Amino acid sequence: MQLTDEAKIAHARRILxxxxxxxxxxxxxxxxxxxxxxxxxxxxxxxDTIDFFEMAIEVCDSSIQYLEDHLDEAGGAFLPGGHWCPWSSRLVRELPGR
Incomplete structure (x- = not known):
């Protein structure tokens, strides 16, 4: 993912x-x-829509692979509005900017 908001970048660094x-x-x-x-x-x-959460509703949860496999369905009944909140998500490292 790419963060552009300084406050969210700082938050991500605190997570790491x-x-x-x-x-x-x-x-x-x-x-x-x-x-x-x-x-x-x-x-x-x-x-500009990325943020962090502790808990979220089930309707926006999906694994990375399941989302890839069902991408054409995302935004309808699957991940309404295209909002994705993978409960198993975690930050592992910061990549250098380009």
Whole structure:
């Protein structure tokens, strides 16, 4: 994912350092097209919609692979409005900016 908001970048860095332990999962709106930094998948999260959560409703949960396999259905009954909140999401590292 790509973060563009300084406050969210700072929050992500607190997650990576272990200082933030509550709002550690990622959510945002799906864009159904690949980008260079997420080339393995046919979608990415719209940067200005990304945020972090502790708990979320079940209707927006999906694994990465399930979303890929059912991307054409996303935004309807599956992941309404294109909002995705994978409960198993976690940050593992920061990549250098381009």
């Amino acid at each position: 350092s272990g200082d933030e332990t509550w709002r550690v999962h990622v959510h945002g709106r799906i864009v159904k097209r690949p980008v260079a930094y997420n080339a393995r998948w046919s979608y990415h999260l719209q940067p």
